[in-house]
Amino acid sequence: MDRTAGKVMSMREAVAAFVRDGDTVSLEGFTHLIPTAAGHEIIRQGRRNLTVVRMTADIVVDQMLAAGCVTRLVSSFVGNSSAGSLGELRRRIEHADPEPLEFEEYSHYGMVCRYLAGSQRLPFYPLRSYAGSDLPSVNPGIRKVASPYPAADGSTEQIYVVPPVNPDVTIVHAQRADRRGNTQIWGLTGIQAEAVYAAEKAVVVVEELVADEVVRSDPNRTLIPAHAVDAVVVCPRGAHPSFAQGYYDRDNAFYRSWSAISKDPARLREWLEEWVYGTAGHAEYVAKLGEEFWAGLAVGEALSEPVNYGRRL
Amino acid sequence: MDRTAGKVMSMREAVAAFVRDGDTVSLEGFTHLIPTAAGHEIIRQGRRNLTVVRMTADIVVDQMLAAGCVTRLVSSFVGNSSAGSLGELRRRIEHADPEPLEFEEYSHYGMVCRYLAGSQRLPFYPLRSYAGSDLPSVNPGIRKVASPYPAADGSTEQIYVVPPVNPDVTIVHAQRADRRGNTQIWGLTGIQAEAVYAAEKAVVVVEELVADEVVRSDPNRTLIPAHAVDAVVVCPRGAHPSFAQGYYDRDNAFYRSWSAISKDPARLREWLEEWVYGTAGHAEYVAKLGEEFWAGLAVGEALSEPVNYGRRL
Amino acid sequence: MNEQDPETTRPATSSELLSVVASRELAGRRTVFAGIGLPTLAAELARLTVARDIEVVYESGVCGAHPSHLPETIADAVLITGAEAVVSMPTLFGSVLQGGHIDVGFLGAAQIDRWGSLNTSVIGDWDRPSVRLPGSGGAVEVMANAREVFVVMRRHTPRSFADALDFCTTPGPDRALADGIRPLGVGVTRVVTELGVLARKGVGDELRLVAVHPGVTVEQVRAATGWDLRTAASVATTAPPTPAELRLLRDDVDPDRVYLR
């Protein structure tokens, strides 16, 4: 069986093949490597009734909400980083405007543990969070288990647990992959590997498709091995307005502008029309931003010192 | 507070300071980077009544057993890799000769999960192993927990769990660290990071102490951050007869010879006299093996391609 | 900029005062879990003054940050390049934080109560809130696992220092114990506000006023607090930022005045 057959595809093909109406879709990337271009393609293709799972529900989630793709959100932080509010999300939750949003609220480590349970095919994952919190009272997914090992004082110890999450599809952005899907990420690596392993299907969007030899020169850098990946999409600058370590910096100005854009539904609609519906795909979005713009996000060089893996003589 | 103060020390100092009679000592390294030199120094300093925790109890454990350091062993594989038997271990278990050995038997993932629970301060860790095995009948540490989430068919799902292990001290070998203890490992990374995090104290033995800048040029390679490390010992070739990826190869001939050496208690005693008690430390052991010997284990170059971490312009 | 520059001789702003006061509290600590904003300023200033080799840990996975520029987020690229270690989220939350390696965690909140429990989820009812806030992030975990927690609050009002939280996102240890679970740390020990400093020793203890900033009275602070705020036997007056502290903060830590608004 050829493990490379048909894995490399366009974003349009990948979203068409792997994201269906009603799916549970995980989009991960903790500030770094946010799969924005994939979110935009989901909007273009008009997916509906999605459950979106994302630790830090930020701009791309607000955009997907505004485009009417999402009925349910599972998250541990719903805010525009440290730069302001998510207008559409707040309207949906505070006023059910234009419709309610089902919201499942966790803490960050609760989400991490849900992905760990999902990736390891466990029925639950224990964590030392939530004792005394109101979160379990609004989230029936957060439960308690008694340890079968007595505590030091002989008592029975209780610990909170969270259930696994197994998305229908996980989409992550990464710096590079080979044609088989061996994916290398550096800088902040977040929860991407676990989110991929937890999913039925996984799409990896990369800045660069590289030769097998590049990946194989540093196998420890491969955080997502080929066997976990169903599609590889080459999409340079697909993480904008977030950043890709060593490729381009974060567009902080856009983050700061989002509060005002998203506060006004008409303005948000215009933004989607111009930048998502009005572009055929991410290459057009990138071109529309212009070379001068991208020059402003360019980064210099800080190369890792190579290590020797050795070769038998 | 100066995080570097006094962390870099000799093997003699580190073992004297951090390994006490009666301690639970974890020595990890899965075939790769086995902390042999540390085991030898524990033998030289005559530690007694140790509980040794090691997934693959192999030659260094057989040597520590023969030297009378160990009363209890916690392991998931007690064999000389694929190269033969451990004579002393078999005498201890099969014939209580010269004295019994308490033995706690797990599977590999059972041990991994014990370290995960230990490092994450969890009362237990669930895993999909042991159903139908005789291991729980001889190991009361392996228990069951009921999931608080009903299975798909509405039934209550049972899952096996293992308890945390929290060694008094964990000793691991690594390729390099900086003076603060930020430790970089490549090639097989095994369970070293979790074993360190699970321990009260941690000693990292390295092939090389490197400048802060070397470590900081590739922060993703730091698998054990400074805050988890109490001592850094520089001990080149301290993993022999195992290997250090990119530094020296495995001494397969020695592995093959160990069956015959360890089968005969007198011969095993002679080996310890000559190579452990008869050497003041690992530098002498290395010198005694000779330059020609080490040339036979030399490896060639296979450098990782550098990645760009980027620099703000 | 040099010492003669008017920038470095004008009096401290409220942000500067908060940053300086928080930075001093880091003396003698080995690890600090810093959030973005004033906690970042405090941690970076401490690295230049009272805690020169402190390991600054960020929720994003950075351990031992040595940023070339002041980070704008907890995941800023400048925190990664040149860091001592960058770890995955399971390692950061599981081994580093839950494993017990953080001496001091910094948190902020929309509301805090006298026991140091925090609300960052909603104003109003959770089901249909009047304001939806970001939620926990990692705050639940920082509170449960850091040895102690410092809170920095720009605004000191009866609504933010609440007699009863609208929602308890992040419980202090007193609430955790009532739920039958003992957390690792003692919860909030210091709250630095625009008016002064509140302190709390640990389980069973409530926040008390221990210092007021220059020009602020005890009564002002009590009036701005939503519960009957106790005061320490003797309430100190905060020592104002020294010229050296201000110079470092303004010239080296945040020369672009990203947070020093």
Next chain:
Amino acid sequence: MNEQDPETTRPATSSELLSVVASRELAGRRTVFAGIGLPTLAAELARLTVARDIEVVYESGVCGAHPSHLPETIADAVLITGAEAVVSMPTLFGSVLQGGHIDVGFLGAAQIDRWGSLNTSVIGDWDRPSVRLPGSGGAVEVMANAREVFVVMRRHTPRSFADALDFCTTPGPDRALADGIRPLGVGVTRVVTELGVLARKGVGDELRLVAVHPGVTVEQVRAATGWDLRTAASVATTAPPTPAELRLLRDDVDPDRVYLR
């Protein structure tokens, strides 16, 4: 060495036959979890014949191995250099194996029973065994989580093909179900021995003889088995290694005859 070399024209040894037979079973598989020894030979030969792009995974953490030399251990340095991925032990056992990504796992054993349960712990009583064996390693996990398991046994004797195991280290799914837990895979589906091939479909099914090697009779295999071995409706005779298979095995896979003893 070339085709005329006597090395490549002499008949297959037992090790070679076992390796070739096992390699053929890998046709169409995407991932194989290989142990050291004959499973390594089988996996590497399959990469040159029936499963050219199969991902070979090793217990040590190597995924997609492309070794320059035949590995002497599952952690041999030559497996790491040039591999597609090298992952930590928690990832290997947790996400890769328990996560359900292994199509075929290879295992060996001192004893196997008719249901494909294995003993690698002790001969005799566990408390004071006559022979202490290495134990599980990752065998418990491979059996519970790989879609199916192939077993290679050099020795086919009534003691090793046991009516009752001295100790069940690694249970097949029938035993797991009796303990109330359903494993992911179907357990052992193929056992390749020096005498022939036994097969089993899944839960509730016991191992049956499906093929004998050239020159071996059904009765010989039954006599060498510790239980009343059932046979398939028609027992095939193993197709002997082709010259091409033997040439690849001898010249390319194991030229130093590390395992081809």
